[in-house]
Amino acid sequence: MKLTVRVWRQSGPDTEGQLVDYPVDGISTDMSFLEMLDTLNQQLIESGEQPVAFDHDCREGICGSCGVVINGQAHGPETTTTCQLHMRAFSDGDVIDVEPWRAKGFPVIKDLVVDRSAFDRIIQAGGYITAPTGAAPDAHATPVPKPDADLAFDNATCIGCGACVAACPNGSAMLFTAAKVSHLNSLPQGQPERAQRVLDMVDTMDAEGFGGCTNSGECTLACPKGIPLTSINTLNREFLKAARKARK
Amino acid sequence: MGELSMLDYTIGEPITDTKAPSGPIDERWSARKFSAKLVNPANRRKHRVIVVGTGLAGGSAGATLAEQGYHVVQFCFQDSPRRAHSVAAQGGINAAKNYRNDGDSVHRLFYDTVKGGDFRSRESNVYRLAEVSAQIIDQAVAQGVPFAREYGGLLDTRSFGGVQVQRTFYARGQTGQQLLIGAYQALSRQIDAGNVELHPRTEMLDLIVVDGRARGIVARDLVTGEVTTHLADAVVLATGGYGNVFYLSTNAKGSNASAIWRAHKRGAYFANPCFTQIHPTCIPRSGDHQSKLTLMSESLRNDGRIWVPKEKQDPRPPSEIPEDERDYYLERLYPSFGNLVPRDIASRAAKNICDAGYGVGPGGLGVYLDFADAIQRLGRPAVEARYGNLFDMYQRITAENPYEVPMRIYPAIHYTMGGLWVDYDLQSTIPGMFVIGEANFSDHGANRLGASALMQGLADGYFVLPATLNDYIGQGGFTDVTLDDPAVVEAQTGVRDRLERLLAVNGTRSVDSFHRELGLMMWDHCGMARTAEGLRKALERVPELRAEFWRDVRIPGTGEELNQELEKAARVADFLELAELLLLDALVREESCGGHFREEHQTPEGEAARDDENFSHVSAWEYGEKPVLHKEPLNFDYVHPTQRSYT
Numbered sequence: 001m002k003l004t005v006r007v008w009r010q011s012g013p014d015t016e017g018q019l020v021d022y023p024v025d026g027i028s029t030d031m032s033f034l035e036m037l038d039t040l041n042q043q044l045i046e047s048g049e050q051p052v053a054f055d056h057d058c059r060e061g062i063c064g065s066c067g068v069v070i071n072g073q074a075h076g077p078e079t080t081t082t083c084q085l086h087m088r089a090f091s092d093g094d095v096i097d098v099e100p101w102r103a104k105g106f107p108v109i110k111d112l113v114v115d116r117s118a119f120d121r122i123i124q125a126g127g128y129i130t131a132p133t134g135a136a137p138d139a140h141a142t143p144v145p146k147p148d149a150d151l152a153f154d155n156a157t158c159i160g161c162g163a164c165v166a167a168c169p170n171g172s173a174m175l176f177t178a179a180k181v182s183h184l185n186s187l188p189q190g191q192p193e194r195a196q197r198v199l200d201m202v203d204t205m206d207a208e209g210f211g212g213c214t215n216s217g218e219c220t221l222a223c224p225k226g227i228p229l230t231s232i233n234t235l236n237r238e239f240l241k242a243a244r245k246a247r248k
Numbered sequence: 249m250g251e252l253s254m255l256d257y258t259i260g261e262p263i264t265d266t267k268a269p270s271g272p273i274d275e276r277w278s279a280r281k282f283s284a285k286l287v288n289p290a291n292r293r294k295h296r297v298i299v300v301g302t303g304l305a306g307g308s309a310g311a312t313l314a315e316q317g318y319h320v321v322q323f324c325f326q327d328s329p330r331r332a333h334s335v336a337a338q339g340g341i342n343a344a345k346n347y348r349n350d351g352d353s354v355h356r357l358f359y360d361t362v363k364g365g366d367f368r369s370r371e372s373n374v375y376r377l378a379e380v381s382a383q384i385i386d387q388a389v390a391q392g393v394p395f396a397r398e399y400g401g402l403l404d405t406r407s408f409g410g411v412q413v414q415r416t417f418y419a420r421g422q423t424g425q426q427l428l429i430g431a432y433q434a435l436s437r438q439i440d441a442g443n444v445e446l447h448p449r450t451e452m453l454d455l456i457v458v459d460g461r462a463r464g465i466v467a468r469d470l471v472t473g474e475v476t477t478h479l480a481d482a483v484v485l486a487t488g489g490y491g492n493v494f495y496l497s498t499n500a501k502g503s504n505a506s507a508i509w510r511a512h513k514r515g516a517y518f519a520n521p522c523f524t525q526i527h528p529t530c531i532p533r534s535g536d537h538q539s540k541l542t543l544m545s546e547s548l549r550n551d552g553r554i555w556v557p558k559e560k561q562d563p564r565p566p567s568e569i570p571e572d573e574r575d576y577y578l579e580r581l582y583p584s585f586g587n588l589v590p591r592d593i594a595s596r597a598a599k600n601i602c603d604a605g606y607g608v609g610p611g612g613l614g615v616y617l618d619f620a621d622a623i624q625r626l627g628r629p630a631v632e633a634r635y636g637n638l639f640d641m642y643q644r645i646t647a648e649n650p651y652e653v654p655m656r657i658y659p660a661i662h663y664t665m666g667g668l669w670v671d672y673d674l675q676s677t678i679p680g681m682f683v684i685g686e687a688n689f690s691d692h693g694a695n696r697l698g699a700s701a702l703m704q705g706l707a708d709g710y711f712v713l714p715a716t717l718n719d720y721i722g723q724g725g726f727t728d729v730t731l732d733d734p735a736v737v738e739a740q741t742g743v744r745d746r747l748e749r750l751l752a753v754n755g756t757r758s759v760d761s762f763h764r765e766l767g768l769m770m771w772d773h774c775g776m777a778r779t780a781e782g783l784r785k786a787l788e789r790v791p792e793l794r795a796e797f798w799r800d801v802r803i804p805g806t807g808e809e810l811n812q813e814l815e816k817a818a819r820v821a822d823f824l825e826l827a828e829l830l831l832l833d834a835l836v837r838e839e840s841c842g843g844h845f846r847e848e849h850q851t852p853e854g855e856a857a858r859d860d861e862n863f864s865h866v867s868a869w870e871y872g873e874k875p876v877l878h879k880e881p882l883n884f885d886y887v888h889p890t891q892r893s894y895t
Contacts, residue, residue, distance in 0.1 A: 009292045011808070026790040030534040030647075038539055038760070045813065053812055055327065057500040059540045061641075062425055063331040082646055110810045117448065120328050124440040128433035129392045129881045133312045135712050136383070136390035140347065145402025152829055155420065160330055189392050223859060 001027040001092045005040060005075030007052050008099040010108055017108065019097065024150030032075060034059060036087055038096075053111040059083040059223065063066060067166070068112050069099040069191040074163035074222040081161060081224045101162050102169035116162050118208040119176060123168035125204035126197040127180040129189050148186050156184040157225045168224035175219040177205050178235035179227045185238055195242035202239055250294050255787060256874045257832065263868060263880035268372035268443070268672035270746020271489050273886055274354070277376045280672065285722025292317035295721050296480040296637070298465055300452045300507050302329030303571050304424070304702055306486030306683025307431035307848050308709030313484075314435075314443035316714060318721075320476055322435070323467060325451045331433040331486055334705060337424025338545045340408055340416035342704040343381040348405060352706065354378045359887050363699060364557040364590075365665070365693020366842035366858065367889040368520070372412055372672055373690045380711045382533035383705050385417055387710055391430040408547070408698045416699045421545060427702055431709070450476075452507045453743045455483065455514045455681065458735045462681035466743045467470050470815060477740050481726050482680045482717060485511060486709065489664035489686040491524060493823045493830065494775070496533065497661035498543045504819040507593040508668050508687050509826050516676040517669035517868040517878060519689035521826070524774050525696050525843045530596035530660035531645055532614040541660040542645060544617075544638055546698055549587045549594070551622040551631065552655070556606040556615050566608075566616055566654050573809050577601050590892075592695055592718070592856070595659035599776045600854075602658070604722075611658045618654035632698055659776060663701060665692040665843065666833075669868040669880075673716035674708060677870075682717060684708035689866070689878040694842025747807050750817050755800030759816045762797045763823070766790070767785065770827055774834050779847045783835040786830065794824040829869060836877065839863045860889050 002025050010017030025042045033037070034056050037104070041051035057065040061084040072078035076085045090096060106114040124218065144152075156179075165177035181198050185188035213232060220229045269279040287295075295318055299310045302324040313642070324332060344357040357378035362369060363432045385403070389395065393416050396404040402535045408416040419426040438444040456464035460782070464479035490505035491497040529544045555574045561568060578597055579586045598615050601607065608614050623631050628651060639650045646656070656805040667689040674682050674690075677782070685705040692700065729736065769789060773782035774828045797820070805811045840849045840856035841863070866880040 011509050028535055028537060031537050032539075034893075035537050035539050039537060045802060045804060046756075048802075048804065051813060053810055057326060057331055057502045058333060059501060060336050060542055062422070063326075063333070063335050063500060065326065065331050084641075086645070086647070088647055097684065113810065116327055118446075120330075120436065120439075123330075123433060124436045124568035128437045129390070130437065131387070131392075131434070132315060133308075133387055133434070134383075134714070136386040139345075139385045139389040139395075140402055142389065144397055145401050146397050146399045148738055149394055149397040149401075150391070155427075156394050156419075156429065157422065159425075160328065183394070187392050187394070189390060189586065235448045 001029065001090070003027055003090065003093070004095045004204040005036070006095060006097045007111070008074060009052070009111055011110060013107055013109060017097070027087055029086065031087045032059065033035065033070070033085040033087065034083050053113050055113050056083060062159060067101055067161045067163055069166055073095050074101070074166040075224060078225060079221070081159070084187070101163045102167035105165060105171060105173060106162060106209070112209040116160070118210070119160050119162065120174065121174070121208060122177055122201055122204050123180065126193065127184070127198040129184060130193060131189070141213065142188050152186045155227060155231055157178040157180045159225055159226055161224065162237055163221035163224060164227075165210065167218040168211065169216055169218065170214060172203050172213045172219070173208070173210035173226055174213040174232050174235060175223065177201050179230040181238055182231045182234045194238070195245055196236065198238045198242045199246060249869070257836070258874055260366070260870060260876040260878045261392065262877050263866075266370065266372070266671045266880065270672070271551045273341065273371060273375045273616040274379070276372055276378055277554060284715055285721035287718050287722045290319045290720075293319060294881055296321055297318065297482045297717065298538045299323070299479040299484045299486060299767055300479055301332065301430070301486035301488065301685070301687070302435065303332035303334035303486060303488060303685060304428055304431055304705030305687070306484070307332065307428065307435050308706050309484055309486060309684060309713050311431060311434035311438050312710055312714045313717065314438035314441075315410065320438070320444045321447070323447045323450045325449065325453060325470065329435055329446065329448065330429060333503050333593065334702070335425045336429045336500065337702055338421045338543070339547065340406065340418035340423045340699040341384065341427065341537055342408070342415050342699045343385045343417055344415060344705065345382050345385060347403065348414045350413045351416050356413065357381060357415065361691070361697060362693070362887040364695055364697035364885070366695050367693065367860065367864065367884060368523070368882065369693030369883060370690055370839055371886055372707050374449060376712065377691050377704055378705050380707045383711060384703060384706045388427055388430050391434060393419065393426050395426075401690070411697070422700060425550050427706065431706070434779070437773050452487070453462055453510065454739045455511045455678070456736055456739045457514050457678060458729050458733055461679045463729050466739045468636065468743070468747070471810050473806070473811065475743055477731060477736055479729050479736070482682065484682045484684060484713065484717070485668070486684045487687045490662050490823070490826060491661045493766070493827050494600070494770045495763050496538060496541050496662040496771070498527065498530065498541050498892055500541060504822070505826050506819050506822045508683070509822040511668060511676065511678065511681060513871050515678050515871070516681060516683070517728070517764060517870050519669035519831060519866050519868045519870070520666035520694075520833065521830040522774070522844050523665035523694050524661055525591065525663040525665060526595040526659045527662035528591055528659045529617065529657045531642065532609055532656050532658040534610060535647070543644060543660070543662065544655070544657065548592070548617060548635060548638060549632070551619040551626070552587065552619050553621055554587050554615055554617055556601055556608060560605040561612070566618070569836070575606070578838060592845070596776050596845055598657075598659055614656035614658045616654035617657045619650065623651065630840055663696050665689065665694060669866070673719065674713055675716065675720065680720065682713055684713055694844055723868065745812065747818065750801070750814065750821065751803055751807055753798060753801050753803070755802050757800050759800060759801060759803065759820050762793065762801060763816070763820045766793060766824060766827060769828070774831055777845050778834050780835060783831050787835070790824065790828045790831065797821065797824055829875065832875065833867055833869065837863060837867065855893070858891070864889070883895065
C-alpha cells in the first residue's frame with residue numbers, strides 16, 4: 001500500500017507544532033500501525049531527517065505505552081491499542097492523520113509523545129491498599145465472593161494508556177480514576193481506606209487539570225480494555241458517600 | 249573499541265563459596281536470615297539505596313525497602329513504573345500452597361524446578377524460592393490483586409507446563425499485569441510518603457564503583473538528555489533479561505541489557521549467557537517489517553494438535569488436506585507426551601520439520617496448531633471459554649479465524665535464564681551491587697518452567713533482598729563519596745564521551761538495520777540449535793559488525809533532547825558486545841541441556857545429551873581483555889540428576 005501520513009511534529013513542549021505530510025510506500029496490510037510508523041522512520045533517517053518520536057514498548061496491547069489519535073479517534077478506528085491496530089484497517093491511497101493525545105492533563109513532550117505522569121500521581125494519592133510486606137495473612141483467610149472478584153478484575157484490567165482522556169471532549173480522567181476506585185473498593189481488603197481513597201484520588205485528579213465528566217461516554221467507546229461507563233457511576237456514588245461522611 | 253579476542257579466554261579460579269549456609273536444605277534460609285545483621289530502623293533512613301527497574305522484582309523491592317525505612321531512589325526508562333515488561337506475562341504464578349490437597353509441597357515445587365532447569369541451577373536458591381512462594385500469594389491478595397476465584401470465594405488454581413499438581417494461581421490471561429499493578433501500587437504508596445524518589449524516563453548508563461564497592465549510577469534523563477549522577481550505599485539491578493540481543497523476541501521493544509552489561513564491564517561476573525529460552529508457541533513473523541514477536545500462551549497445547557502436511561510445500565489450504573496426508577509429528581515422535589512435550593523439545597521439533605521443508609505459511613517457517621478436533625469433541629463454546637482471548641488476539645494479528653483454520657505457530661526467543669552471577673544473598677561479585685529477577689542467573693538453570701518467572705521476581709523483591717541487603721548495610725564501613733571523587737568523574741565522563749562518539753559517527757545505516765542483522769545472525773547460529781562451526785562463524789562476524797556500527801551508524805538529532813534513536817543506539821552497542829560473550833559461552837559449553845542444544849551432543853534418538861561429568865557447573869565470566877571463565881560447581885544433594893526422556 002501507498003499512503004500519505006500526516007503526522008503531528010512538535011520539537012518540544014514550548015514550541016509550536018504542525019501536521020506534516022509524509023508519503024510512505026511498501027506498507028503491508030499485515031503491519032501493525034506502529035510498524036508502519038517504524039517504516040516511515042527508517043525512510044526519514046535514511047534521508048537525514050529526524051524520525052517521529054512516539055511511545056511504545058510491549059507491542060502486545062498490555063503495557064499501555066502506545067497511543068495516538070488516528071483520524072480523530074483515540075487508538076484509531078478499531079477498539080484496541082495502537083500496537084494491535086493493523087494496516088488492513090486502511091486502504092491503498094488513504095491519507096491518515098496522526099496526532100498525540102490532546103488534553104490539558106497530558107502536555108506534549110515531543111511529536112506524539114505526551115506526559116501522562118498525572119495518572120501516576122492520581123494513583124499515588126490513594127490508588128492502593130496499605131498492606132505491609134512480609135506478614136500478610138494466609139490468602140484464604142479473606143474469601144472474596146466471585147461476583148465481587150470479577151467486578152474488581154474487570155476494572156483492574158485498565159492499562160493506563162490515557163485513551164479515555166484523549167477521547168473525552170472535556171479531557172476528563174474520570175474513567176481511569178473510576179476503574180481504580182471500583183477495583184479496590186469492591187474488595188474486602190480495600191474497605192478500611194475506602195472513603196479516604198476516593199476523596200484523595202478525585203482531589204488529585206482535579207488538581208492535575210483534567211476536566212469534569214458530562215457523561216458523553218466517549219471514554220468507554222475508546223477504551224481498549226472495555227472499562228464500562230457504570231464504573232463512573234460507582235465513582236460518583238463512592239465520592240458522594242465519602243464526602244457526606246467527611247462533612248459530618 | 250578495544251577488540252576483544254574472545255576465543256582467547258582463560259580459566260580463572262573456581263567459585264567455591266556462594267554464601268549459602270550448609271546444613272539441611274529446609275533450614276538454610278532461616279539460618280541465613282538469623283545470621284544476617286539487622287539495621288536499626290532509625291539508622292535505615294540514613295542509607296540511600298538505588299533500585300534500577302520497576303518490574304515485578306524492582307517494583308516489589310523498591311516498595312519493601314522503602315517500607316523498611318531506607319531512602320530508595322528508583323529508575324525506569326518507561327514513562328511510568330506500571331509499564332515494565334513483567335506486565336505482559338500471561339499464564340500464572342506457581343506457589344506451594346497445596347490448597348488442592350493434591351500432594352503439593354515446598355519440596356515438590358523445589359524438585360520440579362531443579363529438574364525443569366535440567367540440573368543447571370543452584371539447589372539452595374531454588375529451595376528458598378519454593379519456600380517463600382506461598383507468602384507471595386498472601387502478599388498479593390492482601391494488596392488487592394484480583395486472582396481468579398471460585399464461587400465459594402476461595403482462590404482458583406490450575407496446572408501448567410506439564411506439572412502434575414494444580415499450583416498455578418492466575419488472573420485470567422493477565423497474571424503478570426495484575427501482579428505488577430499490585431507492586432506498582434505498593435511502590436506508589438511509598439512515593440507519596442516520600443520514601444521513594446522516582447525517576448521515570450531515565451536510563452542507567454553506567455555503574456559507579458568506589459573502593460571496590462558499588463556506590464551509584466550514571467543515568468540519562470531521556471526527555472532532556474541530561475546526564476546525571478546518583479550516589480547511594482547500595483545498588484540493586486532489576487532490569488530484566490537480554491533476549492532482545494536476537495532483535496526479534498517476545499520482549500518489549502525497550503527491554504535491554506545496558507545496565508547489566510555496564511555492570512559486567514565494571515567487574516560483575518556474567519553467568520551462563522548462552523541459556524536462552526525458546527518458546528514454541530509464538531505467532532510466526534509475517535514479513536521483513538516485523539518488529540517483535542507475540543507469544544500465544546503455552547496452555548493452547550493442552551487441546552491443540554500440531555501438524556504439517558506430509559507433502560513438502562503442499563499448496564492446499566489445511567482444511568483440504570486429508571487426515572492421512574498430515575504428519576502429527578510430535579505425536580509420532582513422542583507418543584507418550586505428544587503435543588505436551590516441554591518447551592525446548594517442542595521448539596526444536598518445529599525447527600527440524602521446517603528446516604526439512606515441511607513448514608507452512610509465508611516463508612515456510614510455521615506449523616499448524618489445530619483446534620478442529622477439540623472443537624468437535626468439546627464444542628465451540630467450551631473452546632471459546634478456555635482460550636477465547638487468545639483466539640481473538642491471534643485473529644487480530646493475523647486476520648485469520650482460528651476457529652475455522654488452524655493457527656500457525658513458530659518458536660521464538662522468550663526468556664533469558666543467564667544473567668549476572670549472584671551469590672545466595674543475590675549480591676554480585678561487586679560488593680554492594682545486588683541483582684534480582686530475570687537480570688540474575690540463579691534459579692532457573694538451563695530451562696525455565698512455566699509460571700516460575702513471576703514467582704522469582706516477587707520472591708527476590710518482597711522477601712529475599714530485604715533480608716540480605718540489611719546484612720550488607722549493617723556491616724557498615726561506608727565512607728562519604730562526593731561528586732568530585734575520581735571514580736565518579738570517570739564514570740560520568742565515560743558516559744558523556746560514549747554518547748558523543750555515537751552521535752559523531754554520522755554514517756549511513758540506521759540503528760535498526762544493525763540490530764536486525766545482529767539478531768538474524770544470532771538466531772541462525774545461536775538459536776534453537778547450535779554447532780561449533782556456526783558459533784565460530786558468528787564469533788568472527790560479530791566484531792566486524794561492531795566495527796561497522798561504530799563506523800557507519802546514523803543517529804539524527806542531538807543528545808540534549810528526547811532522542812529515541814540515540815537511546816536505541818546505546819543499547820544496540822551493548823548488545824553487539826554481549827552477543828560475543830553469549831556465542832563464546834555457547835561454544836565452550838560442549839553439551840546440550842535445557843534451551844541450549846549443541847547438535848554435536850545428542851543421543852542417537854536426536855535428544856539433548858547432557859554431560860554432567862564435565863559441565864555440571866555455572867559458567868561465570870569475568871570481563872577483561874581476554875574473558876576469564878570461573879566455574880561454580882553445582883552440587884545436587886537432594887534432587888539427583890537423571891536423563892530427561894519424553895518418548
